[in-house]
Every structure is written in structure tokens, then in C-alpha cells.
Amino acid sequence: MRIREIHLTPVAFRDPPLLNASGVHEPWALRTVVEIVTDEGVSGLGETYGDISHLDRLRAAVPGLIGLEVHAHHAIYARVAASVGEDVVVDQHGLIGAGSNQKTVDAVFSPFEVACLDIRGKAAGLRVADLLGGPVRDAVPYSAYLFYKWAGHPGAAEDRFGAALDPEGIVAQARLFIEEYGFASIKLKGGVFPPDQEIDAVLALRDAFPDLPLRIDPNAAWTPATSIRVGRALAGVLEYLEDPAPEIEGMAQVAPEVPMPLATNMCVVTHDHLPPAIAQGAIGVLLTDHHYWGGLLRSTQVAALCGTFGLELSMHSNTHLGISLAAMTQLAAATPNINHACDTHTPWQQGQDVVAPGALRFVDGAVPLPEGPGLGVELDRDALAVLHENYLKCGVERRDDTAYMRRTDPAFQPRRGHW
Ligand code: GKR
Numbered sequence: 050m051r052i053r054e055i056h057l058t059p060v061a062f063r064d065p066p067l068l069n070a071s072g073v074h075e076p077w078a079l080r081t082v083v084e085i086v087t088d089e090g091v092s093g094l095g096e097t098y099g100d101i102s103h104l105d106r107l108r109a110a111v112p113g114l115i116g117l118e119v120h121a122h123h124a125i126y127a128r129v130a131a132s133v134g135e136d137v138v139v140d141q142h143g144l145i146g147a148g149s150n151q152k153t154v155d156a157v158f159s160p161f162e163v164a165c166l167d168i169r170g171k172a173a174g175l176r177v178a179d180l181l182g183g184p185v186r187d188a189v190p191y192s193a194y195l196f197y198k199w200a201g202h203p204g205a206a207e208d209r210f211g212a213a214l215d216p217e218g219i220v221a222q223a224r225l226f227i228e229e230y231g232f233a234s235i236k237l238k239g240g241v242f243p244p245d246q247e248i249d250a251v252l253a254l255r256d257a258f259p260d261l262p263l264r265i266d267p268n269a270a271w272t273p274a275t276s277i278r279v280g281r282a283l284a285g286v287l288e289y290l291e292d293p294a295p296e297i298e299g300m301a302q303v304a305p306e307v308p309m310p311l312a313t314n315m316c317v318v319t320h321d322h323l324p325p326a327i328a329q330g331a332i333g334v335l336l337t338d339h340h341y342w343g344g345l346l347r348s349t350q351v352a353a354l355c356g357t358f359g360l361e362l363s364m365h366s367n368t369h370l371g372i373s374l375a376a377m378t379q380l381a382a383a384t385p386n387i388n389h390a391c392d393t394h395t396p397w398q399q400g401q402d403v404v405a406p407g408a409l410r411f412v413d414g415a416v417p418l419p420e421g422p423g424l425g426v427e428l429d430r431d432a433l434a435v436l437h438e439n440y441l442k443c444g445v446e447r448r449d450d451t452a453y454m455r456r457t458d459p460a461f462q463p464r465r466g467h468w
């Protein structure tokens with residue numbers, strides 16, 4: 050089965066004003082939908098970032114992939130690497146860690162690989178999880194991913210989630226998510242308010258949901274000294290503490306001084322980071338993300354390495370749609386050592402999607418592995434057209450949480466090692 054056509058469709062969908070250490074989410078989130086069609090007419094889907102620089106790299110990779118076998122994983126990777134050349138993408142919102150050439154290649158390769166696996170699964174009548182070694186769980190647990198947020202975007206009406214700017218607002222948001230999705234663990238995006246206010250929010254969550262595992266992720270907004278203070282204040286409360294301080298060296302200072310494991314999706318984001326992070330004992334949990342770890346198969350290899358070196362695994366998420374949720378679910382279902390509930394931004398999507406409804410659902414906070422072959426989701430072409438139209442009209446070409454925040458607060462500075 051050879052690749053005959055590749056279609057790249059940038060899309061935009063509405064996103065609430067979620068606050069983080071870099072600023073605030075813009076009213077529109079961007080993604081790119083990748084569709085590969087084979088010479089036999091079988092098509093497969095992938096989903097990735099929608100920033101214009103990434104879209105341009107995807108476009109540049111396409112001609113080299115036409116005619117390749119969908120099974121030719123290594124040849125496809127080599128062609129993508131050749132098209133990327135020496136480029137290094139610097140993450141524009143500063144929340145998923147340092148850039149490197151390998152991370153850029155891996156991020157460009159990922160949606161093509163996912164689409165090829167979708168095709169391979171459909172052709173064989175197997176789920177992607179079967180191609181990755183077979184599912185070890187029927188449903189993948191996700192966590193309630195809470196954000197501090199404004200009531201609505203500046204100048205717009207209040208959205209359905211309302212404001213969450215204090216512990217009461219955060220607990221109310223958790224209740225809504227747990228009622229609607231049944232989540233059985235909770236993550237709070239921090240790095241927004243001074244750490245003591247965020248400690249209070251975590252303690253309020255612990256009081257409201259005494260049985261649920263909790264995490265906080267300030268995206269490296271704290272110094273190592275503050276991270277140690279917060280970690281100790283939350284002894285016995287957190288399942289793990291995610292990216293409290295910047296860089297492997299900062300995390301390595303914190304790790305031996307706090308009672309819970311440290312997790313990251315910022316200081317270990319490519320293979321080169323694993324040896325120093327392991328040697329320095331900087332982390333106990335890696336949040337994988339197939340979008341920048343080179344797709345699904347390479348993510349299972351990273352997972353195996355983590356097992357060898359005694360690291361636990363969770364999964365990172367950025368704002369995404371259903372193709373990504375399906376890929377994340379197939380991967381987590383087939384990765385035995387993903388032993389923490391995965392992150393997802395799904396509730397913030399408010400039903401907007403490019404996949405036909407029905408295949409993906411939440412039951413008690415977990416997504417059952419879709420039944421169909423491949424990823425188990427189908428493109429809804431009308432919905433894709435609407436979201437593409439949004440992209441053409443919205444005027445956003447790259448995610449920039451800091452610039453958007455500065456429209457409201459011109460003096461705002463991203464908070465890296467700030468508190
Ligand atoms: O959506 O604002 C956000 C998150 O902060 C996201 O960009 C991060 O990459 O969720 C992510 C994380 O765990 O660091």
C-alpha cells in the first residue's frame with residue numbers, strides 16, 4: 050500500500066481563556082488534520098499542531114512521502130528528517146520545553162506515522178492498539194484537567210465554565226468536570242498565582258475530593274527553593290508534582306528534597322534529555338506525548354526505556370481534537386507502564402470536533418478503546434469544512450499566549466523560575 054495523496058487541513062476551534070505561566074489561551078485554538086490516501090484508496094488520519102511554522106514544515110515534507118509504503122516507518126522518518134534539515138522549532142508558548150532538531154523532526158513525523166498506522170489497522174481489520182502490541186486495558190483513564198480562567202474572553206460574554214480565580218472556583222470547576230465525565234483524578238494547571246494561593250487551591254481540592262489523586266503543574270514557574278517549600282507543604286496530598294522548576298538541573302535540586310515524585314513534559318522532551326535526567330535523578334515520572342516524541346511506535350520505545358530506568362509514565366496533552374484523543378487512547382491502551390491517568394484538554398473543546406460523534410466517549414473518566422479498526426474514528430467532512438473556515442477567518446496563525454495576555458496586561462512577563 051503506497052501513499053498516493055496527503056491532505057493537510059488547518060483548522061481552528063473556540064477555546065476558553067485558560068490561564069498558564071505563559072499568559073492566556075486565545076479565543077481560537079489551531080490544529081492541522083492530516084489525511085493520507087493510499088493507491089488502494091484506503092485513508093488514514095493524523096492530527097498535530099496548527100502553528101504556521103509547523104504547517105509549513107508538514108507541507109515541505111509531503112512531496113518526499115508520496116509513493117512510499119505505509120509500512121515503511123523508517124523510510125518515512127528519513128524523508129521527514131531530510132525535509133526538516135537542520136531546523137529547530139522553539140516552542141512559542143514556552144510550555145513544552147526546549148527545542149531541538151530531533152524534537153522538530155519527531156513532531157513533523159508524528160501525524161504522518163499516526164495516519165499510516167490508521168491505514169495499516171484498517172487494511173488488516175485491527176485496531177492501532179493491536180499493531181502496538183495489543184491492548185493491556187479496555188479503557189484509558191484521563192484526569193480532570195483544571196485551569197484558572199477568566200469568566201470569558203475580554204469583551205465577550207461569560208462562557209459556560211465561568212471564572213475560576215480562587216480555590217472555590219477551582220473546586221466548582223472540578224465538580225463540573227467530574228459530574229460530566231466521571232474523572233477519578235485531578236490535575237491543576239498552576240504557575241498563575243503566587244504559590245501559596247495555588248497550595249490553598251490544591252488543599253481545597255483535597256478536602257472536596259479526599260479519595261482522588263491530585264497533581265499540580267506550574268510549568269516551571271517556581272524556583273527550586275519555592276518548589277521544595279511547596280512540595281513539602283503538599284506532602285501526602287500529591288500523586289506527583291509536575292515541572293515545578295526549570296531545566297533538569299533545577300528539577301534535580303528539588304527531587305531529593307520533596308516527598309513525592311517529580312514529573313515532566315518540559316525538561317525531558319527528546320531522547321538526548323533522558324541520560325542526564327536519569328543520571329541526576331531529576332524526575333520520577335515522564336509525561337509522554339506522541340505529538341513530539343515521534344508518533345506512537347517511537348513513544349512505546351520511550352515507554353520501554355522508562356521501564357528499564359525505573360521511571361513511571363503519564364501522558365501530556367495540549368489543546369486537541371478527537372483524532373489526537375483516539376491516538377492517545379490507542380497508545381495508552383497498548384502501553385503497560387502508563388500507570389497514571391493521562392491528561393486531556395477534551396472538556397474545553399465543548400463538543401467541537403472533526404471526527405464523527407459516537408466513537409469516543411468517557412465512561413467513569415476513561416475512554417473505552419474504540420471498536421473500529423485503525424484509530425477507530427472517522428472524519429466528519431462537514432465539521433472539518435466548518436473548522437477550516439474558522440481557520441481562514443479567525444486571523445490567528447500561531448499560538449501566542451503571552452501576546453494575547455499583554456493585550457489585557459501590557460506588563461505581563463512569562464513566569465519561568467519567577468516565584
Ligand atoms: O494548555 O495552557 C495549556 C497547557 O499549559 C499546555 O500548553 C501545556 O503544554 O498542558 C501542558 C502541560 O502539561 O505542561
Ligand code: MG
Pocket residue numbers: 266268291292313314315365
Ligand atoms: Mg505539564
